Amino acid sequence: MSGEKKLYKYKTLKSVAVRLRDDLNDHHFVLLYAYNGTGKTRLSMEFKDIVKKRKKNPLTDTLYYNAYTEDLFHWNNDLDNDSERHLIINQKSRFFEGFRELALDERIFGFLERYADFNFTINYVDWNIAFKKQIKNHKFRPDSEEPEYVIQENIKVSRGEENIFIWCIFLAITELAIDGDESYGWVKHIYIDDPISSLDDNNAIAVASDLAQLLKRGKDKLKVVISSHHALFFNVMYNELRNIAHKSHFLHKNGSDGYILRATDDTPFFHHVALLSDLWKASETGKVNTYHFNMLRSVLEKTSTFFGYDEFSKCIYGIEDEVLFSRALNLLSHGKYSIYQPVEMNLDNKELFTRILKAFLDRHSFQLPEIFA
Structure with missing residues (x-):
C-alpha cells in the first residue's frame, strides 16, 4: 500500500512540531486531523515555543487560536x-x-x-x-x-456565541497581519486548533469556508497550520485548499510510545477514511442529515480511486441491493451544495443510509485506530 511509506513515528509532541515547521518551508498550509485527547492543543503550544527556544527570544512568531485563546476572556x-x-x-x-x-x-x-x-x-x-x-x-x-x-x-x-465572537476577533487580527499592519508584523505563522468546538454543523461549514478564503488571500505572507478533530470542518478545509501547496496529516498516539504522523496527501486519503467515524456515529444516533450522503459518496469515490475502479459503485459491487444503493447515492448526494444544507433526512432515507454504510464497511476492512470510538 503506497500510503504505508508515509508513516512517521515521534517520541514527543515537540518532535512533531518541528516536523510541521519543516513542512511549512515548502508549503503554504499544513492540515492535521487528530482525535480529541491526542494532544492537539499541547502541540500548538510546542509549535509556538520552538522559535523562542531556538533564538532565545521571549517572543514568538506564531499567532495562535486554541483553548488558551478562549481563556484570554x-x-x-x-x-x-x-x-x-x-x-x-x-x-x-x-x-x-x-x-x-x-x-x-x-x-x-x-x-x-x-x-x-x-x-x-x-x-x-x-x-x-x-x-x-x-x-x-x-x-x-x-x-x-x-x-x-x-x-x-x-x-x-x-x-x-461567545466562542464565535472570540473567533471573529481572531479573524480580524489575522486580517491585519495579512494586510501588513505593523502592530502584527511579528506574525509569521498562524496555528489554528479546533475553532468550532461549540458550533453546529451549519456554522462549522461556514467558518471553514470563510477561513479558507481569508487564508488564501494571505498565502504569500503567512504560513498556516490547522488542526481539528471535526471531520466535516477538516473535509471542507481540505477541499477549499486542495489546489494550494499544502501538506495533510493524520496524527494519532502510538500507544504509550509517542505519536504517529501519517501523510494523507495521496491515497489512501486517511482524512476521508476518518470521516467514517462521524458517519457511523450519525447512523448510530439516527441524526442523519442530507450532507451525510455526500460525505459517504466522497469516501466511496476515494476508495474506488485507491483500488483503481472507474466508478464508485464498484466499491459495493456484488452485494445485495447494489443497484438500489448506487441509485440512492447518486440521487441523495446530488448538487454541489448539499453539504451546506444541514437538513435531517426522513426515516426511510436514514435506514437506507445505515444499510449502505454497513454494506460498505462489511465489504472493506479499514484499519484506523479508534475509528468507531
Whole structure:
C-alpha cells in the first residue's frame, strides 16, 4: 500500500512540531486531523515555543487560536445586581497588541454578522466587552399590527456565541497581519486548533469556508497550520485548499510510545477514511442529515480511486441491493451544495443510509485506530 511509506513515528509532541515547521518551508498550509485527547492543543503550544527556544527570544512568531485563546476572556456576571454583565479582556496578552489604537469594532463586526445576530461594544479604557441584541417586545405599536423591537443591553451570550465572537476577533487580527499592519508584523505563522468546538454543523461549514478564503488571500505572507478533530470542518478545509501547496496529516498516539504522523496527501486519503467515524456515529444516533450522503459518496469515490475502479459503485459491487444503493447515492448526494444544507433526512432515507454504510464497511476492512470510538 503506497500510503504505508508515509508513516512517521515521534517520541514527543515537540518532535512533531518541528516536523510541521519543516513542512511549512515548502508549503503554504499544513492540515492535521487528530482525535480529541491526542494532544492537539499541547502541540500548538510546542509549535509556538520552538522559535523562542531556538533564538532565545521571549517572543514568538506564531499567532495562535486554541483553548488558551478562549481563556484570554472571562465573564463578570454582576452577581450583585444581575444587570451589568460583560466579558473581560486579558489586556496583558500579546494577542491584543495594538488593539486599542486600531479600534477593531467594525472589522470584527464584519465577520460576526455572518454567524450571529447580536452586537457588541468594546470599552478600551476598562478592557471589557458588553453585548446587546435586538429582541421582540411582544407588544404592538399603537395603530399597527407590527411587533415592536427593543435593544436588550448587557446580555449574557451563550457559550457558542461567545466562542464565535472570540473567533471573529481572531479573524480580524489575522486580517491585519495579512494586510501588513505593523502592530502584527511579528506574525509569521498562524496555528489554528479546533475553532468550532461549540458550533453546529451549519456554522462549522461556514467558518471553514470563510477561513479558507481569508487564508488564501494571505498565502504569500503567512504560513498556516490547522488542526481539528471535526471531520466535516477538516473535509471542507481540505477541499477549499486542495489546489494550494499544502501538506495533510493524520496524527494519532502510538500507544504509550509517542505519536504517529501519517501523510494523507495521496491515497489512501486517511482524512476521508476518518470521516467514517462521524458517519457511523450519525447512523448510530439516527441524526442523519442530507450532507451525510455526500460525505459517504466522497469516501466511496476515494476508495474506488485507491483500488483503481472507474466508478464508485464498484466499491459495493456484488452485494445485495447494489443497484438500489448506487441509485440512492447518486440521487441523495446530488448538487454541489448539499453539504451546506444541514437538513435531517426522513426515516426511510436514514435506514437506507445505515444499510449502505454497513454494506460498505462489511465489504472493506479499514484499519484506523479508534475509528468507531
